[in-house]
Amino acid sequence: METLRIGLAGNPNVGKSTLFNELTGMHQHVGNWPGKTVEKSEGTHRLEKNGKVYELDIVDLPGNYNLSAKTIEEKVSIDFIVDESSDLIINVIDASNFERNMFLTVQLMELDANLVIALNMNKFARKKEYEIDSKKLSELLGVPVVEIEATDNVGINNLIDEVINLADNPINSSEKLVYGYELKDHLQEIAVEIEKDSELMDVPARWTAIKLLENDEVITGKVQNSKNAADILQAAKDVKKHLRDIFDENSEEVLANARYGFIDGLVKEAVDKPAVEKPDMTDKIDKIVTNRILGIPIFLGIMFLAFQLTFAVSSPIQDLITSFFDILGSWITVSLGHSWLTSFLVDGIIGGVGGVLVFLPVIFILFFVLSVLEDSGYLARAAFVMDRVMHKLVGLHGKSFIPMVLGFGCCVPGIMATCTLDNEKDRLTTMLIVPFMSCSARLPVYALFTAAFFTAYQGEVIFSLYLLGIIVAILVALIFKRTVFKGLSTPFVMELPSYKLPSLKGVLIHTWERGVVFLKKAGTIILALSVVVWVLSSLPVGVSYGAKASLTGQIGTFISPIFAPLGFGQWQPSIALLFGVLAKEVIVSTFSSLFSVAQTGSGMAVAMQGIFTPLSAYSFMVFVLLYMPCFATFATMKNETNGWKWPIISVCVTLVVAYLVSLVIYQGGMLLGLG
């Protein structure tokens, strides 16, 4: 059996993932590139040809417009292509966007990749009256070209045949790549110096020369460490000066022009396009969807639909899951009686596992909705419409809007939705502020306190909390943008892809993958932490679960003085907050068990009034609004960022912010005589 390691490269939105799904089906898994926050999809495809068994080990590289080694996504792709263990690259091209797609292709050829071109989306191209002569194209490029239609599963076998051919007979794709603009000779001048140092020859010399002319920092640094650094850098400098003298442009521009010049040549010979671009279906739909008057209402409508679908549909399913676990718990208690084992099973395991599984419906439905929005092309329009608000107000990207909206329901899908943000800094900032969006788990807390202390103004008070959350989020984002993430704003240059009908298979596979990842990774962490909480609440032996005398209770009592300046320095609120770290809904049930009263009814209100005043009640609600994300959110952040660093930072940031804001509110209120 022969194993072939293959990378799928191409621009975003060209159907790479669709092809990947067609090739690998269920034999794929999603993870992260080692040490990075970029998602990695890897899968296998087995086949037999000419009596030989092949296993294609396929990696879906991130979508790139460019290979300049500036962003993590580009570095990951370059590393893969250059890596000795990779055998070939399938470059997926959107035929209806031929010219721009080719910009990446020529860079793959510069790298001398063992390349086959999969010409996709020919249906769209034909609608635009583009005709591409793939035979001619293949001749001109010296690279095999296979026409496919990934969504219809057409041409895949031809592609695989070509892949096997290439594996047996690799090609040098840079052979027919000839740049005019005098570059050919100039690149040779630099390449000659580079070739003198064999250590630089892990990549084609001409590629290194091109990168030097592009002022690529990574490659320039690499060359500076070379033994022939002085000659190489001098040659590059001379060429740059020469180009500037002739073209009155810097070398980077000359290169970009050279690439497009080559592409123009291809287009003239192999592509038939109409003289004037016809408005297509996408343009027509956009006239309505990004319309000055209709654009925002349509956006709000779709957001509302997405939100409703995600939460309204999953809610009954969640209730079912909760009921199931309640019944299971009761059954165990009845069967085994009250004992340490029962407590472990019911409070620890079922509590923990139930706490994980209850999120599954939300996640599956969320990813279904998000995939449809993204694959159809609408997500880009949503970002387009909301960008001004997000940018001017918060310094973030239009795409940050959706995670924040989702955070109002639950942080877990909100955090997961940040995967649609391309820029890492924007992604992290958004992740850090999503927990400030008042999630639905906090509502029971608000309901309880406003009923007890603000009966006439329940709605207004709750609204004020939501508003406060948004304001704090904006301020924290601004602070982060000016300090930790300072000066790293990437340009907002976002492609608006053609509208497409999402492939159901692709959406379902992606959704399933995400759900399973959550189960495995977040689930493990949540379960582990729940067991820890159970242990602390059950010791010392014989204590009533979670009571003041338990370890959790003792910890709560011990830290309660910290909360005194905030107005609630008693042991009950402290313990409730500790349990609230597990899940915010637990705060209410903790109070009821600590007061030994039923959650509903006037007994609760009376008990609360014994400990809180209206001012301290408000300060407490603010603290609950802002403090620490729950275990599930913490675990999700760890997954999304591929590390503990950012979830821990989130915990610290939210704790500090919660403390400060509550402090200001309580002490300020006291000063104003409201206490």
Added chain:
Amino acid sequence: MVKELPHNKKDLHHEHQHLIPNDNRIKRLDELKQGQHGKIVSFHDHNGSKHADEPHRELKRHLMSMGFVKGADIKLVDVAPLGDPLKIKVKGYDIALRKEEAEDIVVELSED
């Protein structure tokens, strides 16, 4: 097979070096009206000014890789409902660009 395109761009540049404010065919990209199109003439390099920094050079590289090169046809298709960003058509596809970034691109309006 692969033709060399004319490469003496010096003439073009001199023509636009002193952007004559009242040459009404030369406009910044953000000054275009909806539906207008033209050819990209130059990028403001902001040489020496506070804008000649890494993010701006990055932007230019990124734009070039997306098809924003001199001579390319470029069209202002529409503006977002809130006034920003702009929807631009270049090399046959649509791209969203903020006004502050579109300011850097100079276009010569096409006649029609």
